[in-house]
Amino acid sequence: xxxxxxxxxRTDGSVRKASLELLxxxxxxxxxxxxxxxxxxxxVVKTLGDHGATRVYSVDHPELAEFLVAPKADALVxxxxxxxxxxxxxxxxxxxxxxxxxxxxxLDSGIITNAVDVTAGDGGPLVTQSVFSGTWTTQxxxxxxxxxxxxxxxxxxxxxVPVEPVVESVPVEIAETSRASRIANHxxxxxxxxxxxxxxxxxxxxxxxxxxxxxFGLLEELADAMGGAVAASRAATDLxxxxxxxxxxxxxxxxxxxLYLASGISGAIQHRAGMQGSRxxxxxxxxxNAPIFGIADLxxxxxxxxxxxxxxxEVQRRKA
Amino acid sequence: xxxxxxxxHAPDPSATVRYADDLTVDRASVDGHxxxxxxxxxxxxxxxxxxxxxxxxxxxxxxxEGAVDGLRKALAMGGDDAVHISDEALHGSDSLSTSLVLSKxxxxxxxxxxxxxxxxxxxxxxxxxxxxxxxxxxxxxxFASALSVDNGxxxxxxxxxxxxxxxxxxxxxxxxxxxxxxxxxxxxxKSIIAGRKKPVTTWTxxxxxxxxxxxxxxxxxxxxxxxxPKPPRGSGEVIVDDGQAxxxxxxxxxxxxxL
Numbered sequence: 382x383x384x385x386x387x388x389x390x391r392t393d394g395s396v397r398k399a400s401l402e403l404l405x406x407x408x409x410x411x412x413x414x415x416x417x418x419x420x421x422x423x424x425v426v427k428t429l430g431d432h433g434a435t436r437v438y439s440v441d442h443p444e445l446a447e448f449l450v451a452p453k454a455d456a457l458v459x460x461x462x463x464x465x466x467x468x469x470x471x472x473x474x475x476x477x478x479x480x481x482x483x484x485x486x487x488l489d490s491g492i493i494t495n496a497v498d499v500t501a502g503d504g505g506p507l508v509t510q511s512v513f514s515g516t517w518t519t520q521x522x523x524x525x526x527x528x529x530x531x532x533x534x535x536x537x538x539x540x541x542v543p544v545e546p547v548v549e550s551v552p553v554e555i556a557e558t559s560r561a562s563r564i565a566n567h568x569x570x571x572x573x574x575x576x577x578x579x580x581x582x583x584x585x586x587x588x589x590x591x592x593x594x595x596x597f598g599l600l601e602e603l604a605d606a607m608g609g610a611v612a613a614s615r616a617a618t619d620l621x622x623x624x625x626x627x628x629x630x631x632x633x634x635x636x637x638x639x640l641y642l643a644s645g646i647s648g649a650i651q652h653r654a655g656m657q658g659s660r661x662x663x664x665x666x667x668x669x670n671a672p673i674f675g676i677a678d679l680x681x682x683x684x685x686x687x688x689x690x691x692x693x694x695e696v697q698r699r700k701a
Numbered sequence: 702x703x704x705x706x707x708x709x710h711a712p713d714p715s716a717t718v719r720y721a722d723d724l725t726v727d728r729a730s731v732d733g734h735x736x737x738x739x740x741x742x743x744x745x746x747x748x749x750x751x752x753x754x755x756x757x758x759x760x761x762x763x764x765x766e767g768a769v770d771g772l773r774k775a776l777a778m779g780g781d782d783a784v785h786i787s788d789e790a791l792h793g794s795d796s797l798s799t800s801l802v803l804s805k806x807x808x809x810x811x812x813x814x815x816x817x818x819x820x821x822x823x824x825x826x827x828x829x830x831x832x833x834x835x836x837x838x839x840x841x842x843x844f845a846s847a848l849s850v851d852n853g854x855x856x857x858x859x860x861x862x863x864x865x866x867x868x869x870x871x872x873x874x875x876x877x878x879x880x881x882x883x884x885x886x887x888x889x890x891k892s893i894i895a896g897r898k899k900p901v902t903t904w905t906x907x908x909x910x911x912x913x914x915x916x917x918x919x920x921x922x923x924x925x926x927x928x929x930p931k932p933p934r935g936s937g938e939v940i941v942d943d944g945q946a947x948x949x950x951x952x953x954x955x956x957x958x959x960l
Contacts, residue, residue: 392863449859449868450831450841475827475844475861482828483835485797491922492796494826507926513718513823518931525922561840562874565856566867577862583959607960625881626862631714631822632738632880640959650715657934661957663950669939676934679953683942691947699951699960 383467384436385411388457388480389418389429390472393572396428398580401539403470403532404432406499408540410506411467414438416460418445418453421548430546432539437546438464444555446567450476451559454483459553461488461527468506468523470499473531473635474579481529490526497536497637497658506530514631514654533658534579535637570626575601575610578627583609584638586629586656587617590645590666590685594622599689600644606696612636614646630655644685648673665689702756702872705812706746706780707803707833710764710771711736711823718823720928723918725793726823733767735774738818740885741878745848746816747779748883754850756813757781761806763791763799769901777888777896784810788906793918796824800832802916805909807837814855815875819844830877840870846881 387403389396400415407413414436415429421439429437440456457480461469469484471477473495485492498509506528510519523529578584585604587597597611604611613623615630629636631651641659646652648664648671656662657676664677665685674680681688712718712731721727735743746758758780762768765787772783786806794802807815815837820827834841845857855874859866860881888896906913914920940949954960 449843449866451835454831454835478827479831479841479843482796482826482831485828485922486800486832486835489797489922492828493923494828511931512825513712514714516718516931517720517928519720519724519928520926521923522926523923558838562842562868562870564866565869567864568866569864570862626860631825632819640954640957661959662934663953665946669941674939675936677939678937678957679950680936680939681942681946681950682939683946688942688946688950692950695947695951696954696960699955 383411384414384464386460386464386466386469387413387415387434388469388471388477389415390477391425392577396425397472397577398539399472399534401432402534402537403472404429404434405537405540406532407470408433408542409499410501414464414466415546416440416457418456426546426548431541431543433542433544434546435544437548439548439550440553441550442553442555444560447564448560449562449564450479451483451561452555453480454487455555455559456553457484458487460551463551466527468528468530471529471531473533478531481531485529488526490529491523492529493521493523494531495635496530496532499530499532499536511658514650515657533635533637575604576608578610578612578634579636581610581636582639583607584612584636584640584659585609585642585644586612586614586646587623587644588614588646589616589620591617591622592645592686596686597623599685599693603642603689603693603696606693606700609640614652643673643677644689646673647671648676702754702813703811704746704749704756704758704814704816705807705810706742706758706760706775707815707817707829708739708743708760708762708771708775709736709821710734710762710768711821714822723793724925724928728765728767733770735771736818736822738820738822738880739775740778741880741882742816742818743775743778743780744885745878745882749850750779759783759810761803761810762786763802772901773896776899777893778886779892780899782899783901785901785903786909787903790906790913790917793921794916795921795923796826796828796832797922798916798920800829800836802906802909802911803829804833804836805911806904807833809909813872814850817875817877819877819879830875834875837875840874842868842870842874843877845876845878848876848878848882
């Protein structure tokens with residue numbers, strides 16, 4: 382059975398949940414193998430093996446972190462040429478998408494982005510996408526080259542299927558033209574202590590109706606009570622109430638958690654595009670005509686400033 | 702110095718989009734406009750010149766006849782001239798062939814700096830800037846939330862998920878800018894009139910020396926097998942808070958096994 386490569390991302394050294402989801406999808410298509418930038422530490426190899434990776438390809442080169450994107454594409458292309466996989470899966474996100482895009486050009490291979498599902502099909506993987514702000518569902522296939530597919534987080538659940546992976550270190554040469562965009566300064570962002578927004582099972586989100594930056598403290602409290610992440614609408618981030626990194630919607634992040642709780646968010650189409658793939662949507666808004674109620678599984682017409690503190694207390698009481 | 706801004710004429714985000722029988726987006730049936738995310742690219746290019754960078758600004762687009770409207774909107778915001786690549790054979794092109802055609806056009810126009818938006822508002826792939834940089838062999842300096850050009854180099858601030866980075870590259874280079882780079886201007890009546898008088902050149906594939914077999918549906922490396930409108934997400938119960946809403950939400954979450 383041909384290998385299917387999953388490009389692994391790490392945050393603070395540990396494997397991202399989204400990468401484990403790629404391995405679960407890869408198992409449907411062939412033999413899952415992982416590609417890791419940097420050294421493959423024992424703990425990383427164990428995690429990947431626990432989730433079905435039969436091989437772990439480690440590409441390590443100091444210039445991977447020195448220049449933007451292109452060296453990582455060099456590395457991925459090297460592994461693809463060496464292994465001739467049946468498909469390559471990459472988590473959709475700024476860097477992953479660009480690495481995938483460059484690999485597609487180098488290999489003259491078709492690329493399909495932002496998959497919400499991938500299944501085995503006649504003549505190659507069948508890729509499901511949710512397009513035009515989630516109003517259409519399409520299924521597409523790559524018909525030339527190695528299928529390169531970027532996958533949205535939460536498209537599949539990680540599966541525990543332990544194997545003992547073979548670790549292979551792949552030497553890579555960085556092209557002269559890839560040493561072009563130098564990362565002159567890199568300031569890591571301090572973590573929030575909450576789950577990564579894209580990977581979170583519960584997302585507590587606030588908009589203009591929250592009224593102030595301080596009111597986001599309520600959302601954080603609720604998120605912490607439920608083990609979730611905090612997000613915001615563009616209106617709220619533009620007002621400076623919460624960081625742009627946490628913006629949901631067309632120009633921000635697309636999430637598909639188990640629960641999306643929208644508080645004080647009217648639900649413009651650009652916002653809905655980023656969250657309507659969520660399994661369950663709960664909305665709190667003062668305006669009974671807010672469009673968000675049209676897609677909410679439970680809508681509450683009310684004031685977030687009274688509903689949220691009561692809800693926090695209620696959640697804490699039931700969890701105790 | 703020569704700046705080329707890539708723009709796309711995309712369906713209005715609030716428009717009802719349909720797929721045609723050949724499973725391509727039916728662009729003729731919807732109102733289009735300059736992709737909102739490209740307005741940020743136009744803004745950055747025009748303001749670089751206003752801030753004193755000695756440069757001309759050329760817009761480049763590829764698309765059916767209506768795509769000229771996108772160029773006119775950009776020209777109303779500023780800049781000098783525009784190129785429209787229009788050819789029947791391009792219908793159904795995927796991102797690989799689109800990047801091939803645009804790279805040939807960029808080579809023909811010549812450039813020191815290419816500025817793109819962070820994504821189109823229709824396809825939302827975000828792959829073209831990286832693809833173009835790869836094809837052109839120039840530095841990719843993408844997802845800029847701030848941008849400056851100085852001494853033959855471009856410097857950007859790139860907001861990644863886990864870090865804020867400063868990225869530097871020597872010109873010629875390709876930049877993409879985010880919606881955080883600066884609010885796009887609203888053209889005045891006077892600038893709209895001025896924009897109408899600026900030259901727009903139309904090129905075909907033959908002008909670019911690209912074989913029609915490499916583009917369009919025939920040259921696509923990926924194909925849409927099916928497209929179906931998603932049934933609208935039905936709304937559930939809407940309750941009015943009478944002091945019991947928190948309990949009702951908690952009960953609902955328990956029933957959904959979310960709590």
